[in-house]
Amino acid sequence: GENVEQHPSTLSVQEGDSAVIKCTYSDSASNYFPWYKQELGKGPQLIIDIRSNVGEKKDQRIAVTLNKTAKHFSLHITETQPEDSAVYFCAASRKNNNNDMRFGAGTRLTVKP
């Protein structure tokens, strides 16, 4: 079955710097890759996603890149702000079915003011 690994487990950056979180997946048939943000005491919230027919997607300060050959994808946050502090999860799915989703272990991002 699919296995998703996420690195680093914790990340601390200074406000205004960039943050990069990386995930690798094992199943070459995976074709949908969402990223979730989980703030303290809340459930995860989808922030951006990418499908396997696209190499990069950007939404304001957030971007995701996908390398299908290497089977890894990354989340990039530019000009970080203290409110970006949260736990971020990557996931991968073969059929874009929620019951087939495999999640990474999460990255705790801290943005220092």
Next chain:
Amino acid sequence: DGGITQSPKYLFRKEGQNVTLSCEQNLNHDAMYWYRQDPGQGLRLIYYSQIVNDFQKGDIAEGYSVSREKKESFPLTVTSAQKNPTAFYLCASSLGLKETQYFGPGTRLLVL
């Protein structure tokens, strides 16, 4: 105010006791899900339901049971057969299996 709610926020279970976690949504979503979240691990799917009166086992269904008698509600029972129930439980819903999932705030279950 639309959304997905879970109660209680914290729940304590004694040995040999069954406990039920509540999940309600007013988003008119057909699909609902239960996940378990443990420290240092990704979310793992316990059960999911595509539609009322139907539900399927996820990856770690043993020791859990669910029901889906109403579209809005998908309660999860943690039975005494679940030997390691201490975890953070997340409920989610979506229009369909291929649509974006919306998560509730979670319930933290602790064993006394």
